Amino acid sequence: MWSLPAIPEIGLRSLVMSDGPIGVRGVRWSADDPSIALPSPTALAAAWDPELAYRAGQLLAQEARRKGVHVLLAPTVNLQRSPRGGRHFEAYSEDPYLTGEIGTGYVRGVQSGGVGTTVKHFVANDAETDRFTVNNLVSERALRELYLAPFEAIVRQARPWGIMTAYNAVNGPTMTENATLVNGVLREEWGFDGFNVSDWLAARDTLGALRGGLDVAMPGPATVYGPALAEAVRGGEAEESAVDEAVRRVLRLAARAGALEGAEPAVTELPEPVDGEALAREIAHRSFVLVRNEGGALPLSGTGTVALIGAAARDARVLGGGSATVFPRRVVSPLDGLTAALGEEAVSYATGAEPSDELGVAAAGFALRAVCRDADGRILGEAPLADGAIQWFGGGFPEGVTYEALSRVEVTGTFTPRVDGAHRFGTRGLGNLRLTVDGQELFAGEQRMPVDGDPFEAFLGKPAERGTVELTAGVPVEVSLDVAPPKIEGMPIEVVALSLSHAEPHRDADEMIAEAVRAARAADTAVVVVATTDRVESEGFDRKDLRLPGRQDDLVRAVAAANPHTVVVVNSGSPVELPWREDVAAVLLSWFPGQEGGAALADVLTGAQEPGGRLPTTWGSLADAPVTEVTPDAEGRLTYGEGVFIGYRAWDKAGATPSYPFGHGLGYTDWTYESLQVTGDGEQATVRLRNTGARSGRETVQLYLAPPADGAVERPARALAAFASVTADAGESVEVRIPLPRRAFEIWDESAGAWAYQKGTYTLEAGRSLTDRRLSATIEA
Incomplete structure (x- = not known):
């Protein structure tokens, strides 16, 4: 494999x-x-x-x-x-x-x-x-x-x-x-x-x-x-x-x-060792994009109380679904990070809204192992599981296990609930299954492939709910899922894929929001973490819309009405619609922040670190987005009819206004752009700027190039030509020299089948985003 x-x-x-x-x-x-x-x-x-x-x-x-x-x-x-x-x-x-x-x-x-x-x-x-x-x-x-x-x-x-x-x-x-x-x-x-x-x-x-x-x-x-x-x-x-x-x-x-004897490898001296956890934390805070910060809502003052709200604040979503999945040794959630930074007495927590009512892979509170047996019941091998999912594709089996010899897989262990009530359990995968929780058999039978079904959807799609068990918070119970996986004819690779699924007891959605509102009213600041799920952003399918799943939009509106100092953290890998964005004090985009995301979030919220990110993509509503089609026609063709106009180029051409433009991002200090100079041949720009705020900071200087107005070929109104980062202390002035690539002045000439340098008068603009351009200069190319 x-x-x-x-x-x-x-x-x-x-x-x-x-x-x-x-x-x-x-x-x-x-x-x-x-x-x-x-x-x-x-x-x-x-x-x-x-x-x-x-x-x-x-x-x-x-x-x-x-x-x-x-x-x-x-x-x-x-x-x-x-x-x-x-x-x-x-x-x-x-x-x-x-x-x-x-x-x-x-x-x-x-x-x-x-x-x-x-x-x-x-x-x-x-x-x-x-x-x-x-x-x-x-x-x-x-x-x-x-x-x-x-x-x-x-x-x-x-x-x-x-x-x-x-x-x-x-x-x-x-x-x-x-x-x-x-x-x-x-x-x-x-x-x-x-x-x-x-x-x-x-x-x-x-x-x-x-x-x-x-x-x-x-x-x-x-x-x-x-x-x-x-x-x-x-x-x-x-x-x-x-x-x-x-x-x-x-x-x-x-x-x-270095895998061929007699040949010297390309690298003979390795770099110095890297502290992985420290770098993961640094990348996270450097990537967070503060898109709104009214009245200096962030950073937090450090003396008040915080109501932390949202399912993803406790159960962090740190990476996207699909083949990019890895299993970190630890994950720092926003609740972990903020509690460590402010102290338990300063932080309260409420779920507020669940992103999905669907069962998820058994994770929080579960301690599980996979035991593999042959047809005679002998143990072939076993391995710990990060959660309730087994995804052995084309090999990757525990030591001692082969596809041919494998007859049964037992997922066994304990579950310690976080809340009282009727916990829901289920399964995903094919074969003969037996699911037992706290001594109760919830399911015993065969799950077959649907007629004309997609086998990978059967393995990785929506789980089947098998029953509920009344459990008590803090009291561990035994769980087991015994599966005899099928050997499917015609499969191009060996596959064993199954999962134990779980969801906490159903709660009334309105009551959960009301609980969050009470917590927000009692705190100086409300921090709401909203998120997508792996049924929204993952490999294998595209999104039907850009809305946050579940009642999360309702949650934000209710909390913002209860506390004017509401900060929303958006835990998604790519754009979502934010219909309440003008109603909250601050909006911080945390992406999928990796295993140290909660620690990095605490750094940024408290002001220990500045949010360093700028948008690499335009954020707006799906209704306004100029390019949306991802579905091929009946002949399997998808025409890229928009040509060179995608992303901000397309928004510019359509004259549409997004929620937040390409390149946008706020920090914790202010910058004044003082001068822009360009060498006569347009090979280099020099930008001088000053940190006019009260603290040190980092700025991303963005250069956009607008083509000659009389060009024979339609071109975007402007395009990113170059960029560079600078750091400066409060009051300090800095200068940065940024090379301008020749390709910024070229287009592809389809008739000649070659790059063509376009002569004329260009306008180079320096600024903080596509729409916040501070200085300009002309270039005679």
């Missing part, structure tokens, strides 16, 4: 890959080998700091080496074309330049630690709907100026060791067979010399993949290569020289990673 086999006779060791991008899971999807969990890629991009991304990469290389991993399956540099994209938390931005700069830092950092990267998903894998089959129809200009641009920047600037090709097709051919883009653009034009690996199960045809430049088809061992490829060569259908080239690229990867 995750590795290439060793070939000892040529000195080739097994090459091991692992999913990222916020951690290194390793080859097993389980808690027995915990991983550092960094904030989501949207959070990393919100810091607008390639050097911070470099340090994140160094940490992940350290984690990879600890787990025996040679190649990290990251970063994701697809663009946030539509706000409905369900996996946008795993991509950096709607802007190709910002994406390319953050991705370059990340790749350089990982590879400085002797671990390879696979920049993914090449290309135009910008939504999840029908991602295996969709044919994205994209103009050559849009491909070059938007979707290919981050890949090009990273290939040219960071020389990644790998690229992962996507499931989807682009203008006809699937990406695993797209010779024009892989062999032509990626390799010949950009000079990429690394290996090309398919997304898992993306390769469909032996000859098509080989001719399309695919080197490694994953997962194995049953792929379109192997015996099928050997037979194609013997039969004269495939050129042996093409196989040689693919082999050479795999051997080059092995040499770079």
